[in-house]
Amino acid sequence: MPDQRITLKDIALRVGVSTGTVDRVVHKRGHVSAEIQERVELAMRDMGYEPNLAARSLANNNKPFRIAVVLPDYRQDPYWAQPKEGVERAAESVRHYNVQIEFFFFSMFQPKNFLDSVEKSLKSAPGAVLAAPLFLEEAKVLVAACEEHHVPLVFINTDIEGADILSYIGQDSYQSGVLAGRLLNFGLSDGDHAMLVNLDKEVSSARHLQDKGRGFKDFFNGIDNKSIQIHTAILEDFDKPAFMRAWAKKQFDIFPRLTGFFVTNSRAYKLVEALEPSVQDKVKIVGFDLIEPNLKLLSEGKIRFLINQNAWHQGYLGILTLVNKVLMSKDIPRTQYLPLDIIVKENVDYYLKRTLELPMVIV
Amino acid sequence: MPDQRITLKDIALRVGVSTGTVDRVVHKRGHVSAEIQERVELAMRDMGYEPNLAARSLANNNKPFRIAVVLPDYRQDPYWAQPKEGVERAAESVRHYNVQIEFFFFSMFQPKNFLDSVEKSLKSAPGAVLAAPLFLEEAKVLVAACEEHHVPLVFINTDIEGADILSYIGQDSYQSGVLAGRLLNFGLSDGDHAMLVNLDKEVSSARHLQDKGRGFKDFFNGIDNKSIQIHTAILEDFDKPAFMRAWAKKQFDIFPRLTGFFVTNSRAYKLVEALEPSVQDKVKIVGFDLIEPNLKLLSEGKIRFLINQNAWHQGYLGILTLVNKVLMSKDIPRTQYLPLDIIVKENVDYYLKRTLELPMVIV
DNA sequence: AATTTTTCCGTGTGCGCACACGGCATATTG
DNA sequence: CAATATGCCGTGTGCGCACACGGAAAAATT
Numbered sequence: 001m002p003d004q005r006i007t008l009k010d011i012a013l014r015v016g017v018s019t020g021t022v023d024r025v026v027h028k029r030g031h032v033s034a035e036i037q038e039r040v041e042l043a044m045r046d047m048g049y050e051p052n053l054a055a056r057s058l059a060n061n062n063k064p065f066r067i068a069v070v071l072p073d074y075r076q077d078p079y080w081a082q083p084k085e086g087v088e089r090a091a092e093s094v095r096h097y098n099v100q101i102e103f104f105f106f107s108m109f110q111p112k113n114f115l116d117s118v119e120k121s122l123k124s125a126p127g128a129v130l131a132a133p134l135f136l137e138e139a140k141v142l143v144a145a146c147e148e149h150h151v152p153l154v155f156i157n158t159d160i161e162g163a164d165i166l167s168y169i170g171q172d173s174y175q176s177g178v179l180a181g182r183l184l185n186f187g188l189s190d191g192d193h194a195m196l197v198n199l200d201k202e203v204s205s206a207r208h209l210q211d212k213g214r215g216f217k218d219f220f221n222g223i224d225n226k227s228i229q230i231h232t233a234i235l236e237d238f239d240k241p242a243f244m245r246a247w248a249k250k251q252f253d254i255f256p257r258l259t260g261f262f263v264t265n266s267r268a269y270k271l272v273e274a275l276e277p278s279v280q281d282k283v284k285i286v287g288f289d290l291i292e293p294n295l296k297l298l299s300e301g302k303i304r305f306l307i308n309q310n311a312w313h314q315g316y317l318g319i320l321t322l323v324n325k326v327l328m329s330k331d332i333p334r335t336q337y338l339p340l341d342i343i344v345k346e347n348v349d350y351y352l353k354r355t356l357e358l359p360m361v362i363v
Numbered sequence: 364m365p366d367q368r369i370t371l372k373d374i375a376l377r378v379g380v381s382t383g384t385v386d387r388v389v390h391k392r393g394h395v396s397a398e399i400q401e402r403v404e405l406a407m408r409d410m411g412y413e414p415n416l417a418a419r420s421l422a423n424n425n426k427p428f429r430i431a432v433v434l435p436d437y438r439q440d441p442y443w444a445q446p447k448e449g450v451e452r453a454a455e456s457v458r459h460y461n462v463q464i465e466f467f468f469f470s471m472f473q474p475k476n477f478l479d480s481v482e483k484s485l486k487s488a489p490g491a492v493l494a495a496p497l498f499l500e501e502a503k504v505l506v507a508a509c510e511e512h513h514v515p516l517v518f519i520n521t522d523i524e525g526a527d528i529l530s531y532i533g534q535d536s537y538q539s540g541v542l543a544g545r546l547l548n549f550g551l552s553d554g555d556h557a558m559l560v561n562l563d564k565e566v567s568s569a570r571h572l573q574d575k576g577r578g579f580k581d582f583f584n585g586i587d588n589k590s591i592q593i594h595t596a597i598l599e600d601f602d603k604p605a606f607m608r609a610w611a612k613k614q615f616d617i618f619p620r621l622t623g624f625f626v627t628n629s630r631a632y633k634l635v636e637a638l639e640p641s642v643q644d645k646v647k648i649v650g651f652d653l654i655e656p657n658l659k660l661l662s663e664g665k666i667r668f669l670i671n672q673n674a675w676h677q678g679y680l681g682i683l684t685l686v687n688k689v690l691m692s693k694d695i696p697r698t699q700y701l702p703l704d705i706i707v708k709e710n711v712d713y714y715l716k717r718t719l720e721l722p723m724v725i726v
Numbered sequence: 727a728a729t730t731t732t733t734c735c736g737t738g739t740g741c742g743c744a745c746a747c748g749g750c751a752t753a754t755t756g
Numbered sequence: 757c758a759a760t761a762t763g764c765c766g767t768g769t770g771c772g773c774a775c776a777c778g779g780a781a782a783a784a785t786t
Contacts, residue, residue, distance in 0.1 A: 339713030350702030
């Protein structure tokens, strides 16, 4: 490790040009002869030049970096409050770099509303966009627009395959299904039945749920020392308690040894509400996400495991990714998978608190 | 959020003094009249002044910040390679601030050797010290020395209660025992037996292991719908395969329904090695730490759960804590607990990779 | 050959802060 | 009252970088 950091001046001196010239090749701003360009680049590599980010940000911080954030309305679903908070926290972390955030919320079951938000966000001429592209076709409009204006675009939660974006941040849905399988299986006995439950409307991210289901079933297909029967249920009317209760009751009539459930999104609490109290304690449920209603049931033992989709971190990392790209000119991988945290009552606190502190540094 | 950040000059202008004066009150360097001091402080609070860290680090970065790191020799135990790597990664993250690290390794079963390392580290007159104080009495010497020279001291892995240090970073051992109890219990049936296994020499951190054991037993005491019998074993000769095999065989003779094990440190693989192949697949083992031999067994299903002690993060956070304190003059909590990550085959990759990337920013 | 254009490069200033230096008051001393 | 000391405060410089400006040389044009 070099004792003294190499500066622009150092390499300017070495090559025999001015710092202005070196700066030009650093930023590839042209107006430099081929020969000198060559020699400067060589010297930079040779001496191991790395720009001083503190100085860079100092010299830059008159012009703000504005990021538009397009997310589903968090008042509609507690899940979406998490990425929002992650974004806010990240914004605070990089405030020194004069990063400004503007939110654009849309209604999560209305593709048109999403399009509206996209248009509004683009009209503000942001320096970058962070979005959760819940609707495939509408998202393509966003991708095209960003591409045209050379605005870096990051997706969280849902990826659009083949889309030319800076990065996707989310989870491996298939793998999370496999994980759920392993967890549930550990608590089931030979001959038990388990059920995969989708609680969502058709329009939205059906892809996620499919992948999770596939992973879940694949896990049990790979088991050979036990026989667990797997069933599937898709319920769009998860908001109608009476219907849900009736449905649940019926299932136990049909499958007396039904002892395990896997809820493929953050609505595990809706399932618990549909169960009779005596059943709630016996049945083993695996769900997703650390939202309030789930947390309560987790501590009561009525949900056994929650898999953390790290929605908070998706927001946080999304902002940091854009900052790293635009302000630090770092290379960013096309997809960034977040960990699948396994949560039980005993370790839940750490994952909740983590959203509050965590000192961090842009490398 | 203010559109334009408040600078020294802004508040100097407002109060009607020079930036030099404001600077003096910011750094409490005295030589300011009581009245002006008052008015400046008021203005700072009023206008919400926050120093520009980039500018500060720029103006400072002639003088390096040297941190001495005192850890057990990582060649002696794979566990200790993790905090070492975390430290190295953190060092890289804050290189811009001219932070320099020097390691001092000691032999983990020799208190005297620890003392030697401590003395050597102090002779280098570091600006701060990060240490894993495995030995109580010897650690007190370090605490006293650091206190005398006003050198900030951070402990990882082991806390010394009542010691006047900047911060302790580690885990809640008791809680990790409770967690292990919950995990194991989920896979056990009524009437099964489980065993708590300590594989360690007497000299070292016995305290940790006790706490974990206590938590583990307390969990099962709190269970009422199942009856699980808990046994305890303490084995110092974990490095003698023949002895271990004989011991293991005997246990199953005594307790035919022994189906669960909880190994209180990172040596779960030693237990697996002591079991007969046919038993390895049936028995349910919960252990600690993502070290190579454990990972292999986890993927083979011979270890069911690993609890991640986040040793890597202990090192990482340790360095960041010192940087935040000394260079950013942040307030630091006396104890910083790290999350208890639950690891199975399906999510292990994320926790391993996490040590590689993670873009971060000092807030 | 004189003029204009283009290419290439150096100079200078400012970002916000830390800190040394020196100056002007007032207080202290003989 | 003069001489010295002390308390308070302003000024100036530099940290490393970005970028605007302008000048000199080379190339293109008339």
